[in-house]
């Protein structure tokens with residue numbers, strides 16, 4: 001079995017590469033290293049540097065290997081930035097993905113596992129958010145993911161591909177065996193920011209909004225460990241290649257933690273004081289985002305194993321501790 005992992009030097013991609021190599025799948029990583037890191041590359045995987053926006057790069061990699069499946073992680077992912085620079089997100093996320101589909105078609109690669117996001121749902125109309133929830137993204141980033149999902153659905157309908165669209169909730173944590181150590185630069189997500197505050201790289205952090213209608217007033221999110229995500233990708237591959245053809249599913253735990261709860265747990269795990277101040281709400285942040293997880297269990301038999309918040313934080317502290 002040969003897999004092409006596009007964006008395989010990045011945060012989630014590199015964890016999936018480990019899971020695939022652990023199962024003796026022959027992996028080629030294709031990455032432009034714009035945010036991905038060489039140090040995240042597993043030596044069992046082949047690496048080819050290239051950009052999904054350059055047709056010559058894509059042709060080169062597809063020509064070189066006869067792939068059974070593509071895993072596609074190469075995307076920009078900051079919702080706030082996407083509202084300021086939609087063109088950048090359109091090019092990288094939408095045009096880039098369509099180019100991949102084009103290359104797959106040309107080189108007869110029939111299977112793709114795509115990184116989607118809970119951002120496709122937008123404001124939650126009800127909790128937990130299951131896959132039947134309306135799809136109304138409230139930021140351009142979420143819109144790009146939805147457009148790609150729609151294209152995947154069309155390509156499948158036209159008989160060109162089998163696909164899995166995996167809607168991640170809040171991905172967090174680092175490989176439990178400590179094999180991935182590349183840190184994201186200038187993170188905007190909560191957990192890396194907490195870690196950088198705990199290790200002293202930031203003097204303090206902000207809690208965006210403490211007047212939400214939640215128990216402690218801060219936002220609640222559903223955090224999922226990357227090792228759990230990686231396992232789900234392997235199972236999704238087996239599912240779509242084993243005759244089921246398509247899968248759209250949430251990947252999450254179904255359990256939420258508030259921002260203040262996470263900070264409190266992190267203070268315990270790290271043994272450091274985490275200075276924070278209460279700030280205004282961040283635009284576009286829903287109060288509660290918690291997933292329905294039945295479909296992943298019913299289709300893949302998958303559920304999170306490593307995603308309690310302490311396990312997530314401990315695995316991150318190993319990487320961030322000075």
Ligand code: UDP
Nearest residue numbers: 188189190193206207208219221259282285
């Ligand atoms: N958050 C925060 N301070 C930060 C970064 C994030 O209070 O420095 C909050 C954010 O408002 C949200 C939660 O933490 O309620 C998770 O944010 P993140 O950006 O990690 O993921 P999102 O749920 O927005 O995709």
